Amino acid sequence: MTATTAPGIRRADHIAISQFINHGDLVLDVGCGDGQLMELLQHDRGARTRGLEVEQTGVNRCVAKGLAVVQGNADDDLPVYPDDAFDVAILSKTIQELARPKFVLDELSRIARRVIVSFRNYGHWRVRTALLTTGRIPNLGHDVGWWSDGARRPCTARDMAELAEQAGLAIAAATAVSGKPVNGRSLGRLNWTAEELVFVLERKVKR
Amino acid sequence: MNAPARTLSGADGLKRLSVATPDQPLRLDSGRTLENVEIAYETWGELNADKSNVVIVCHALTGDQFAASPNPVTGRPAWWDLVVGPGLPVDTDRFFVICSNVLGGCMGSTGPASRKPDGTYWGTDFPVITIADMVRAQIALLDRLGIENVFLAIGGSIGGMQVLEWTVQARDRVFAAIPIAVAARQSAQNIGFYETGRQAIMADPNWRNGNYLAEGVRPERGLAVARMAAHITYVSESALKRKFDRRLQDRTTKTFGFDADFQIESYLRHQGQTFVDRFDANSYLYITRAMDYFDIAAEHGGVLGNAFKGLHTRFCVFSFSTDWHYAPEENRQIVRALNAAGCETSYVNIETDKGHDAFFVEEPEFWAGLRGFIDAAAGARGLPKRSAT
Numbered sequence: 001m002t003a004t005t006a007p008g009i010r011r012a013d014h015i016a017i018s019q020f021i022n023h024g025d026l027v028l029d030v031g032c033g034d035g036q037l038m039e040l041l042q043h044d045r046g047a048r049t050r051g052l053e054v055e056q057t058g059v060n061r062c063v064a065k066g067l068a069v070v071q072g073n074a075d076d077d078l079p080v081y082p083d084d085a086f087d088v089a090i091l092s093k094t095i096q097e098l099a100r101p102k103f104v105l106d107e108l109s110r111i112a113r114r115v116i117v118s119f120r121n122y123g124h125w126r127v128r129t130a131l132l133t134t135g136r137i138p139n140l141g142h143d144v145g146w147w148s149d150g151a152r153r154p155c156t157a158r159d160m161a162e163l164a165e166q167a168g169l170a171i172a173a174a175t176a177v178s179g180k181p182v183n184g185r186s187l188g189r190l191n192w193t194a195e196e197l198v199f200v201l202e203r204k205v206k207r
Numbered sequence: 208m209n210a211p212a213r214t215l216s217g218a219d220g221l222k223r224l225s226v227a228t229p230d231q232p233l234r235l236d237s238g239r240t241l242e243n244v245e246i247a248y249e250t251w252g253e254l255n256a257d258k259s260n261v262v263i264v265c266h267a268l269t270g271d272q273f274a275a276s277p278n279p280v281t282g283r284p285a286w287w288d289l290v291v292g293p294g295l296p297v298d299t300d301r302f303f304v305i306c307s308n309v310l311g312g313c314m315g316s317t318g319p320a321s322r323k324p325d326g327t328y329w330g331t332d333f334p335v336i337t338i339a340d341m342v343r344a345q346i347a348l349l350d351r352l353g354i355e356n357v358f359l360a361i362g363g364s365i366g367g368m369q370v371l372e373w374t375v376q377a378r379d380r381v382f383a384a385i386p387i388a389v390a391a392r393q394s395a396q397n398i399g400f401y402e403t404g405r406q407a408i409m410a411d412p413n414w415r416n417g418n419y420l421a422e423g424v425r426p427e428r429g430l431a432v433a434r435m436a437a438h439i440t441y442v443s444e445s446a447l448k449r450k451f452d453r454r455l456q457d458r459t460t461k462t463f464g465f466d467a468d469f470q471i472e473s474y475l476r477h478q479g480q481t482f483v484d485r486f487d488a489n490s491y492l493y494i495t496r497a498m499d500y501f502d503i504a505a506e507h508g509g510v511l512g513n514a515f516k517g518l519h520t521r522f523c524v525f526s527f528s529t530d531w532h533y534a535p536e537e538n539r540q541i542v543r544a545l546n547a548a549g550c551e552t553s554y555v556n557i558e559t560d561k562g563h564d565a566f567f568v569e570e571p572e573f574w575a576g577l578r579g580f581i582d583a584a585a586g587a588r589g590l591p592k593r594s595a596t
Contacts, residue, residue: 050546050551050552056555056556056557056558056572059553059554059555060555060572060575060576060579062553063523063553063555063576063579063580064575064576064578064579064580065579065583066579066580066582066583066584066586066587067553067583068521068551068552068553069553069554070542070546070552070553070554071554071555071556072539072542072554077539077543080543080546080547081546081547082547082549085546085547085549
């Protein structure tokens, strides 16, 4: 399917993600919201997209736009997808809100050849200095408190790299949302300087 | 209006086409064949030049072909005029909409209430049919109408079963499909409810082993009880509580008898009584049996995904949160199989307290989803995305 109109609002992490999508890729967007990223990927990159979203309002908006979206959640619905069903699976600012991030990453790396995650980097120097000076985990974005329902999992670039390692994935590319892609060896610098990161993950052992 | 028994091509004003003849009989899943089959149907809108705007609407158990205009036989209003009509999600300004009475039905299509070629009623001599047989007859109808491809197949409940069967049987002749409030296989619970209904019909002394039409009687009590039992499954517990709860019917105290003290009793009795005026008891047996036998996976090596493998049809499945007749989870199983088969699939679970019958009544979120999916599919098919008016 092809979106006929260019999407309006463009999130910076969506643009950063889109540079890793090739023409004709079949993409699964997990936690696709109202479908902005899928529209962008169809329109700018010529990708074919499928979405998974838990909220009915988001699902309805997507369906109303002609996007193929299934109402469901990553924890329950991923296991039914066959191996290698997709070229790319995307978790855009979703992984830190999941109940079982490791499980979901394992599943996504099974059903897609590449997994792209975007996330807030709690290793950024401002976060580190704020923790040092205030003694509190800094409140990034719209978090209302570490104890609230569905609060984010504050993790850093190195923490995410550790999860990727655990899931048998290698960081094929990494980029700050508003920067240029670098290879995995520059992770230390990114961990200091990037507020938001995009990792492109690939299986270490090719099937 | 009374007994819906009609002769072949009777003078009742219903539009029919012959879809099977002794030369070209309809072969049934049971192994039997039907040599004379007529299908009654209605259409709305105009067929476009390249015949690419055809919509098939599949009706539910007790429905008929009058989806978007009043039924001239029963005088009842169109059953889906909230969804099918000018400017509505199934837009008759843009699409050529066909709805036919199912094989085995009693609104003009050949069924147990029809007469055999020798002039006697079919009754229970009519062969047991399946959902696949119903769709076979519909495909034959389209062939007779000179139509090859279907832009959209849409229907709820047993209509949704037909939609699924359409995509499997006609393969890529169906561009888009909307199965609503349905399952890929009839559950034990539903078989149980419908068996209860069938037993009620057959226990009625007026059923006469299915021969009631020839004997000039009708098993009205049994059919009404069947309808009452089934109707409970079409509405949610929360809606029953909201509409009736334990309120009494036109009285202030209990009567200590078996009169309809409670509003819910009065309501169900009314549902049963109005139903027998318009429906044939044997048709009810045959159509519910067809639903019992429905199990798409069983016909594809036990794997539902195999049924849909390789299909280019785009699907949008709708379920309703409080539907316990075909619960959201049963719809999700279809969605998972479609995803596993790699089909382009959307799924929306509508939050509502209206239960299974939500697709017949006012449900704006449902309509918005329908409209979005259908308009997008129309665009992809090269049809107008919005009504010109």
